[in-house]
Amino acid sequence: MLRRLLRRIFRWRTRTPVFPQLEVTECGAACLGAILAYYGRWVTIEELRTACGVSRDGSSAADIVTAGRKFGLEISGWRRSIAGLKDVDFPAILFWEFNHFVVLEAIKNGRYYLNDPANGRRTIDEESFSQSYTGVVLLVKPGPKFKPGGTSPGIVRNLWPWLRDVKPSLAYIAVCGLLLAIPGLALPIILSSFVDSAIDRTAGSIGGVLVIASVIAGLALYVFTLLRQVALRRLSIRLSIVHAER
Template sequence: MQCGVACLAMICSYFKKDKSMNYLSEQCFATTEGVSLLAIDKVASQLGLETISGRVSVNIICNLENPCILHWNQNHFVVLYKVKKGKTFYIADPGKGLVKYNFEEFKKHWISTQSDGEEKGIAMFLEPTPAFYEKQIDEQPTEQRSFKFLFSYIKKYRKYFGQIILGLLMGSILQLILPFLTQSIVDVGIKNQNIGFIWLILLGQLMLTISRTAIDFIRRWLLLHISLRINISLVSDFFIKLLKLPMSFFDTKLMGDLMQRMGDHSRVNSFLTQQTLSIVFSLFTFSVFSIVLLSYNWLVFTIFMLGSLIYGGWLALFLRRRKVLDYELFEQQAINNNKTYEFITSMQEIKLQDCEQRRRWEWEDVQADLFNVQMKSLKLQQTQEAGSIFINELKNIVITVVAAAAVIHGQLT
């Protein structure tokens, strides 16, 4: 709902003069319905920007020198900041980030009418005047946040996190011992036909498995204790900040948006308490087993490292697209929450006005849009998983073949 304000902030930033979203939102008198092109035009003029707005053809857009604001999909504003050879259009979308479209995709989203035999869309061109750089506007500086702000919630539980990390290290060491025990069963027990030694090693493996399971149970209890407290702290701080905001803030936010932000605190909590520890554990395990592989055979180690790098590169290819879809999903879920909330709380008015069917159709339209975004997310996830599984399995097969050949030639036991 702040897309027009965000576009104006991007234009100001392009011309080397940053303006805060809060200030621009107040000047534009943004509401839950967003802002109009007229409101953006008035505020831009107040800032010292010269504006020209109207319906223009694609040919004019292709010759732009500075970024311009476009009316997108008849319900949204974006910034067009670059056109490459009249075929590729680079868009800064407040809801999706930096996206590029081909000619047909661009026309589909932007074109709104046809006049004089030409397809046209609405655009606003902005140029800075000397007044834009001379005007000094008194506005409160925006507080910059970093990951230090998030990790401040962890500091209170350093003792528990230390215990969890210690448990992870112990689990990794126990997991490291298992391959050597399996090797000794084959190389010593089976080769020498020593059944007593085999039973001893199997008993040792059983004890290691029980120890790893116990450590994992303790780690999960500690994580539950920490995650619950951190989640309460996050939501409580969110409420504290929300209650300090002026009434005008709630004129620009939908109820569903606020509810979705509260729900997203669980993702932040998961990142702090689970995913961060999982990354540390994975890096430690990766390093340990890489050393083990290198001690056995350098060729197997090289194949393992090469396969892991390709695997990581494949995942990195999808990060940007997943980020865009995540923004889309958040926006659609917020709209869905808001429609559901309105539908339930306005039941009496709906019945009095006899508009049950229309409101139900509106809710179903939102569900269809949400389903489409979820379908796109699932397709991307399946494509990523298919490539990941193929790369991982191919790496394992090649390692198995190389290791078997090394055993045949006497290079490995």
């Protein structure tokens, strides 16, 4: 309570933790996770997906309200004009462009500070804000049953549930990247040696060897690049399947 009062008096800016969404349907769950973390409760994106009932159509404002109350938050949906937002307690969740949710951290000097789970933190002016704000805001604060807990997961831990299913593909891509370095380093050396031998007029003795070596290095570079591109394409497809299964 004291922190909110001081923030209103001194117009301090709220900064919620960045909580990125891994799928387009997770924006509401990610916004709730950012606010929970701001108040000291760290929850995984998987728990939030379940609590918010995320489906292929995402989650609604009502789903977020229900989930927030399960975690001990006092949360409710309201209609507020842009002018009315200046009197609410931050952070708050906004329904954005009728298909997305963002966290509003502060309003200061005509600038709106957002924590967007799809694009990270950004600041926009009132004109841009008015084009995307739908008039629906979820006001959030800790309730009597709210309990801080959990640990900050970090980006790797957030991504791990998806990455662990594609570890072989990641290892294959890493190996291709290392193999790409070999011809990538060899080609400049070969070309430099060829130029030096031409200047020294010794190209006749080793020129043929250098040409063959450069052709082999070039082919290797092409093959490893092609293999990595194919692996990246398959990895993208596999990740899409994993996300759909979840």
